[in-house]
Amino acid sequence: xxxxxxxxxxxxxxxxALNDVSFSVNKGEFVFLTGPSGAGKSSILKLIYFDExxxxxxxxxxGTRSKGVTRKEISLLRRKLGVVFQDFRLLEDRTxxxxxxxxxDVIGTPPEKIHPKVSRLLTQVGLSSKSTNYPRxxxxxxxxxxxIARALANDPFVLVADExxxxxxxxxxxxxxxxLRDINAAxxxxxxxxxxxxxxxxxxxxxxxxxxxxxxxxxxxxxxRAPELTP
Amino acid sequence: xxxxxxxxxxxxxxAPVLSxxxxxxxxxxxxxxxxxxxxxxxxxxTLRAVESRVEIRAFLAENAxxxxxxxxxxxxxxxxxxxxxxxxxxxxxxxxxKREMGEFKDVFEAGxxxxxxxxxxxxxxxxxxxxKRVADRVRTYAFVDDVRFGEEWVQKLYxxxxxxxxxxxxxxxxxxAVAIIVIGATIRMAVMARSREISIMRLVGxxxxxxxxxxxxxxFVKGVLGGALALGLTWLASSLISRYFIRTExxxxxxxxxxxxxxAVIGVVGSAVSVGxxxxxxx
Ligand SMILES: Nc1ncnc2c1ncn2[C@@H]1O[C@H](COP(=O)(O)OP(=O)(O)OP(=O)(O)O)[C@@H](O)[C@H]1O
Ligand SMILES: [Mg+2]
Numbered sequence: 001x002x003x004x005x006x007x008x009x010x011x012x013x014x015x016x017a018l019n020d021v022s023f024s025v026n027k028g029e030f031v032f033l034t035g036p037s038g039a040g041k042s043s044i045l046k047l048i049y050f051d052e053x054x055x056x057x058x059x060x061x062x063g064t065r066s067k068g069v070t071r072k073e074i075s076l077l078r079r080k081l082g083v084v085f086q087d088f089r090l091l092e093d094r095t096x097x098x099x100x101x102x103x104x105d106v107i108g109t110p111p112e113k114i115h116p117k118v119s120r121l122l123t124q125v126g127l128s129s130k131s132t133n134y135p136r137x138x139x140x141x142x143x144x145x146x147x148i149a150r151a152l153a154n155d156p157f158v159l160v161a162d163e164x165x166x167x168x169x170x171x172x173x174x175x176x177x178x179x180l181r182d183i184n185a186a187x188x189x190x191x192x193x194x195x196x197x198x199x200x201x202x203x204x205x206x207x208x209x210x211x212x213x214x215x216x217x218x219x220x221x222x223x224x225r226a227p228e229l230t231p
Numbered sequence: 232x233x234x235x236x237x238x239x240x241x242x243x244x245x246a247p248v249l250s251x252x253x254x255x256x257x258x259x260x261x262x263x264x265x266x267x268x269x270x271x272x273x274x275x276x277t278l279r280a281v282e283s284r285v286e287i288r289a290f291l292a293e294n295a296x297x298x299x300x301x302x303x304x305x306x307x308x309x310x311x312x313x314x315x316x317x318x319x320x321x322x323x324x325x326x327x328x329k330r331e332m333g334e335f336k337d338v339f340e341a342g343x344x345x346x347x348x349x350x351x352x353x354x355x356x357x358x359x360x361x362x363k364r365v366a367d368r369v370r371t372y373a374f375v376d377d378v379r380f381g382e383e384w385v386q387k388l389y390x391x392x393x394x395x396x397x398x399x400x401x402x403x404x405x406x407x408a409v410a411i412i413v414i415g416a417t418i419r420m421a422v423m424a425r426s427r428e429i430s431i432m433r434l435v436g437x438x439x440x441x442x443x444x445x446x447x448x449x450x451f452v453k454g455v456l457g458g459a460l461a462l463g464l465t466w467l468a469s470s471l472i473s474r475y476f477i478r479t480e481x482x483x484x485x486x487x488x489x490x491x492x493x494x495a496v497i498g499v500v501g502s503a504v505s506v507g508x509x510x511x512x513x514x
Contacts, residue, residue, distance in 0.1 A: 075436050077436075078435060079435070089430075089431060091427065103431075106437035106441060108441070150435065151435075154436065
């Protein structure tokens, strides 16, 4: 599904960000990426949705290989995954509904299919009552739900979330996290970078700990090696 | 498509001054081109009318022998440039002169006019160089005294036409280059203004082609508008010239359409050159 094989990432001005990273994510899995600031979590996520390409090594995502990938292939791959960010990235001059419809419209979804789909998505994230509001009229948690609805518009096989609760208070964080778990329970894999250690500890899901551009801990490997030690 | 058209229209609203500037420069480009093509076209028409009358007249010496003349006619008639050769006797020449200049009939009564060979050229062999070449060959016959042809002014018309064509192309290209630069600047601004939208489009899987489409449509519309404006200006110029100088002919529908097409090409090419680069910058 997602596979990193000896991936190195070097940025022009800051140097090595990822240093020989290898791991895979299976279908329907929920994976946390944790680690200190600057560890390389966002870089890993960017490599997953091909916003960046590895300097060395290979990334495979749903059959698309980073080596020699074209811009067109990247566009098509992104229709199979959803991405959400800490800062939501909604269009301020469009309503909730229009923000979600936008994602369907720009990939050429037939107009008559857009409205029903948008309604379903907004119901799924619990925002059907706010469909004609503008982002600035929503709370942070609600805005993130809109972003999630937009990310789900193409029925992705994986949802990539870069600190989706980073800007939210505890209550909103729990709500959004529960939504992500529900989405995962319905079959969509989730790869989520977070600083929220409490959230990670309580959840009992797979954890990849990143430090200085390396995977320093993978709970899945740990399990395989010493099943009795897992919490 | 619906979205693309709407976005394209929004582009005009967002940058009305630059849009107007793009359209105007496209129009100037095509106007320069159009004006000079009009000159060239009218000269060509004149030339065509004149050319069909282009004749080389070889005046014969008084003592030219009939046999030699007949042999020469055979020769000359065989040139690939020559359509027809006609012998005009001194008597016929006199008749013709009298007919053509009736009022001066008397002047010719006593006079003598040389006989001549009147040579008509085939279509496509009436340009100055060919005419001159044939004339020079005819001149080599011993019994030919002098050769006349509408040398100078035909030559002049030709060079005016060539200058008009060159000037049109150079000015037109210069304005086209400016138009493309202005369009590029417009697009650069538009892409920056919409960078957030475009990055989200990319994020959710819109293709470059899709993202570019509204910009290309906008360029197309500007180009056609510019082309129409240029046609209007050229038409105005042409009717002013017709009114105050000489009757000129305007473009036919096919050439006018070519003008619009030219505008569309400048608009779309100008947009395409810039938008690909700009979009890659956003991401
Ligand atoms: N676009 C970029 N250009 C240059 N360097 C970058 C770029 N993005 C990230 N880096 C560098 O790569 C390293 C890893 O950054 P990354 O954003 O992946 O860390 P992170 O784990 O997501 O951190 P945080 O928890 O603060 O979000 C950092 O040293 C950063 O300076
Ligand atoms: Mg980060």
